[in-house]
Amino acid sequence: MFVYFIQQKGFLDGNPNYLADRMQAVREQAGKGHFHTFYRQFLRRLFHEGLGQHKKARVTDLTSLIGDVPYLNGGLFDVHELEVAHPDIDIPDEAFERLFTFFDAYDWHLDDRPLSSGSEINPDVLGYIFEKYINQKQMGAYYTKEDITEYISKNTVIPHLLEQARERCKVAFDGDASVWSLLKADPDRYIYPAMKTGVIDASGKVVPVSVLPDFVQTGMNDPKARMFERRYNLGEAVFHVAASNGQTQRGTLPTETWREYVERRGRCLAVRDKLASGAVKSADDLITLNLDIRQFMQDVIDTCTSPDLLRAVWQAIVGRIPERAKANEKFATASPSSTPPVARALFSSPRSTCWNRSTKPASTAWKALSRMQRNSASRAKPTSSRCWRKSGTIIRALLHLQEHHPAQPLRRGHHGRGGGNL
Numbered sequence: 157m158f159v160y161f162i163q164q165k166g167f168l169d170g171n172p173n174y175l176a177d178r179m180q181a182v183r184e185q186a187g188k189g190h191f192h193t194f195y196r197q198f199l200r201r202l203f204h205e206g207l208g209q210h211k212k213a214r215v216t217d218l219t220s221l222i223g224d225v226p227y228l229n230g231g232l233f234d235v236h237e238l239e240v241a242h243p244d245i246d247i248p249d250e251a252f253e254r255l256f257t258f259f260d261a262y263d264w265h266l267d268d269r270p271l272s273s274g275s276e277i278n279p280d281v282l283g284y285i286f287e288k289y290i291n292q293k294q295m296g297a298y299y300t301k302e303d304i305t306e307y308i309s310k311n312t313v314i315p316h317l318l319e320q321a322r323e324r325c326k327v328a329f330d331g332d333a334s335v336w337s338l339l340k341a342d343p344d345r346y347i348y349p350a351m352k353t354g355v356i357d358a359s360g361k362v363v364p365v366s367v368l369p370d371f372v373q374t375g376m377n378d379p380k381a382r383m384f385e386r387r388y389n390l391g392e393a394v395f396h397v398a399a400s401n402g403q404t405q406r407g408t409l410p411t412e413t414w415r416e417y418v419e420r421r422g423r424c425l426a427v428r429d430k431l432a433s434g435a436v437k438s439a440d441d442l443i444t445l446n447l448d449i450r451q452f453m454q455d456v457i458d459t460c461t462s463p464d465l466l467r468a469v470w471q472a473i474v475g476r477i478p479e480r481a482k483a484n485e486k487f488a489t490a491s492p493s494s495t496p497p498v499a500r501a502l503f504s505s506p507r508s509t510c511w512n513r514s515t516k517p518a519s520t521a522w523k524a525l526s527r528m529q530r531n532s533a534s535r536a537k538p539t540s541s542r543c544w545r546k547s548g549t550i551i552r553a554l555l556h557l558q559e560h561h562p563a564q565p566l567r568r569g570h571h572g573r574g575g576g577n578l
Contacts, residue, residue, distance in 0.1 A: 157259070159175065159207070160175065160259050160264070161264055163175060165264075167225075167226060168225050169225060175256060176256050178222070179249065182197055193246055193247065193248060193249055194249045198221065198222075200239075201218065201222065202222050202225070203233040204234070204235055206222045207228050208232075208233030208234055311443050311449065314449050314453050317453065317469065318439045320472035321468040322468075324467070325462070327464070328462060328464070328468070329437075335456045335465075338452065339434075339436050340434040343428050343431035344360055345448075346442075347424065347427060347428060347448070350409060351420065351424050351446075352424060353407060353409055354395070354397055354406075354407030354408050354417065355421045356424070358398060362425065367397070367407075369387075369395075371385055371387055372414050372418065375415075376418050382415070387414065388413075391413060391414055392408075392412070393412050393416070393417040395408065427445050456469070457469060
């Protein structure tokens with residue numbers, strides 16, 4: 157099931173129908189009367205010698221049989237104890253044919269779309285199966301859901317990008333017009349919706365205390381009154397506020413008590429005031445206050461009007477993505493449904509007049525960079541150049557220059573047709 161999942165995304169020799177095609181190819185290659193079974197002649201070698209073994213350790217003739225497949229550690233493709241105890245075990249091809257037909261009835265995907273029907277299988281399902289299959293106690297392997305991995309990754313990767321960009325372009329992070337002014341201009345944008353529930357309404361106004369029950373209003377200001385108030389401490393908090401669609405919605409979180417709501421309300425308003433005062437000016441503050449750091453990074457890119465800041469962000473990211481030009485282009489032109497918001501902000505440029513897939517990439521890239529440099533050299537206002545106001549144009553230009561001119565690396569002091577240093 158795991159192999160069927162990764163084949164659908166082209167991870168096995170670039171073929172989304174890898175298993176069925178290999179079964180047919182192995183049959184034809186062996187010839188009539190010499191083909192044993194798909195399991196013994198192909199699958200066992202794919203599992204144990206291919207997916208379960210480093211590429212350097214594989215025998216030379218294996219590639220012609222299984223093609224280009226990755227090494228996947230974790231023990232899933234190790235030799236099973238049943239295979240050791242029963243080396244002559246076999247599985248008829250008909251079983252796999254029926255299994256493939258069964259799997260084809262499902263929709264396999266890698267993104268975060270919610271399961272809208274019973275015919276969709278996402279990584280959560282495979283993670284659960286993998287977790288139950290492996291020896292957790294021996295290997296210490298547990299499947300971690302995306303809410304935890306997202307929290308860990310975005311609060312690790314994005315602060316690094318911000319710090320790297322700050323080192324390369326200090327002026328963009330200092331002064332009243334720095335990127336931190338985005339937080340001050342619209343504090344509510346960077347507070348998570350769950351935190352604002354029942355505290356800040358759809359119009360951006362603070363929900364008045366008067367809508368809360370009397371015993372809650374009393375308990376909020378009188379510690380003695382709330383000390384023995386069971387409804388305040390243990391009762392589920394339920395009240396409703398106006399929603400953006402003109403209807404009403406619940407103003408508390410599921411299972412939240414009134415005590416918890418009051419604590420969250422105070423915390424939310426305190427963070428909001430801190431943002432509005434301009435006191436948040438570091439990535440550490442964004443993490444400490446549990447703010448939407450990914451939205452902030454995306455806005456930094458979207459509102460970027462400086463080629464220096466744009467170049468600094470680009471340089472910070474290049475060190476964290478594959479350096480081959482094709483990998484860069486694939487990353488830059490990924491479909492919107494599968495590209496993270498921050499990456500989409502960097503690589504999208506719907507209004508750009510400097511980029512057109514029908515033109516020669518190298519020529520277009522030179523024009524874009526040359527215009528950017530001329531405007532910068534003439535001290536033109538940032539808003540006067542559509543070419544580098546839109547970050548996606550320059551990012552694509554740089555990536556395609558790297559692809560079409562591999563012998564001329566992009567670095568300071570490199571001279572191009574547009575003249576001057578890039």
